[in-house]
Amino acid sequence: MFSQFFAQYILNQGLLTPSQVQEALESRRAVQVKLGVLAINQGFLTAEQVEEIHSLQQRIDKRFGEIALDEGYLSEDQLITLLDTQDNDHLNFGQTLVDKGYMTLRQLENALEEYKLEGSLDQQSDAACIKEQIRTQLKIPQDDKNVELYYDYISLFLRAMVRFLDTSPLLAAITYEHDSNQWFVSQSMTGDITLHSSFTAEDSVLLEVACRYxxxxxxxxxxxxxxxAGEFxxxxxxxxxxxxxxxxxxxxxxxxxxTKGAAFRGKSNYAVAIDTDFGRINLVMAGA
Amino acid sequence: MQKPLKILISDDSLLLRKKLREELEKLSCQVVEAKDGEEVIELYNQFRPDGVFMDIVMPKANGIDALKKIKEIDQEARVIMLSSTGTAANLLEALKLGAIDFIQKPYNSSQIVKAVNDMIRKEN
Incomplete structure (x- = not known):
């Protein structure tokens, strides 16, 4: 899930377009993160030192780690740490951004630094991390007594999309207009509180949800x-x-x-648009 | 050769019935399907299955009400609840009413194999 948080951060900051982020997310599984990106992430090397090792690699038949040791940029312990963490998911995403030319090493270094400064990486659980990102994007009035539950629900829905639909969901917008051509998948939960939850999607997206689930x-x-789609x-x-x-x-x-084209009921509706590699899903929630 | 177990599955989801039927047929079970809480009671009466897999959230009658009715028909009925709502309250109520197990959706194959083995053990 780490790449998800970092991807959402990059999107929120307007550093890349949604399609670039989505493409990098989809490609990241095929990428093995390189030691240079890992070293920048750990703070062992600067982007300039990595670039220098890369240029040395063009002239010397040695691996990145060997040159870094020879040049005294890395200690043996640091190199072992880097090799141990080479399958780190969010860095695979970062590596993809560099490989695709969407970011330079320097830009990635800055983005990772800023991201960590905001306390989004390594310090919180997956759920808390997603919830915090939703909070910054979706301004539900604080006087709504269910405000925390909505955040919890969206967070869980996003994780369910990762788990059951094998996609990388990105919060895209908070506006939603009812479209009678869209499918409407809904379910009510009643008891100590009431929550009506639903998502809307066009034909091709609903079909993909169905296939993947x-x-x-x-x-x-x-x-x-x-x-x-209903079972999902x-x-x-x-x-x-x-x-x-x-x-x-x-x-x-x-x-x-x-159903197709149904309208939503409830006093207060909150909607978030979620982009995936197969199209957009609008998640709509309402209280009693 | 042991005769195949006759299993009744009850869920309003076509997907769930399809997947569960495939799992059970791999275990050489005979499968009968019900789509709601009323049909499962009728089919239980008609077929007297060796075991039942039943959802809780179903149209017409929910799984808890259907479980009560099935137990009235047959005290020895072996019923396993299979639901997305595995809350403590649902779990306790189902077990109190005599369900032999409670499986949370989404389930995996090994849970179904274990459940069928439990049904066989109860039968023996």
């Missing part, structure tokens, strides 16, 4: 596709109910509904 080859929006929301909401139950709040889940 079910693991089935579904070619059209048939009964199995519609049911699979149902399982996600089930996890949310368990989390609330552990906090002493009991909620009952109602059967989920999947």
């Amino acid at each position: 079910s693991g089935e080859k579904i070619c059209e929006l048939d009964e199995l596709a519609v049911d699979s 929301l149902n399982v996600t909401n089930g996890l949310f109910c368990i989390n609330l139950s552990n906090m002493g709040l009991d909620l009952d889940l109602h059967p989920q509904r999947v």
Whole structure:
């Protein structure tokens, strides 16, 4: 999940376009992070020192680590640390940005530094980290008594997208306009509090949600596709109910509904647009 | 040769029924499907299965109400709840009513294999 936080940070800061971030997220799994990026992240080397080692590598038939040792830039202990952390996920993302030419090493160094200064990396749990990023983007009025629950819910929904849909969701915007051509997948949770949750998506996106969640080859929006999209929301909401139950709040889940063009009910609606590699999902929540 | 276990599965989700049927047929079980809380009671009466996998959130009657009815029909019924809402309250209520286990969705294959083995042990 680390690359997710760092990617969202880069997007929020306007350092790259959404499509560049999305493309780098999708490519990162195929990339092995190089020692230079790792060394910058650890603060062992500056971008200039890495560039110097790279230029030496063009003339000397030695590996990056060997040259760094020869030049006295790295100690043996530091090199071992770097080799141990070479599969770090968020750095794979950083490496992809450099490889694709979206950022120079210097720009990546600055972005990582700023990101760490904001306390977003390594110091918080995944859930707390996502929640903090949502809080900065989605300004729910503090007098809404369910404000923290909405943040928790969005955070859980994003993690469910990673877990069940194998995608890298990015919060894109907080505005949402009802579109009667979109599918509307909804479910209510009632009990100690009331939360109506739903997501909307166009045909192709709903079909992809269905395929990815079910693991089935579904070619059209048939009964199995519609049911699979509903099950994704149902399982996600089930996890949310368990989390609330552990906090002493009991909620009952109602059967989920999947319809086209339905409108949402509730006094206060909050919506977030979430971009994925297969299109946009609008998550809409409402209280009692 | 041991006769195949007859298993009734009850869930309003077509996907869940399809996946669970595939898992159970791999274990050589005979499978009957119900789509809601009323149909599962009817089918239990009709087929008297060796075991039941049942969701909690279902149309017409929920899984907890259906469990009560099935236990009224057959005290020895072996029912495993399979639900996305594995809250402590649901878990306790289901077990109090006589469910032999509670599996949280999304489940994995090994949980289903264990559940079927538990049903076989209870039968023996």
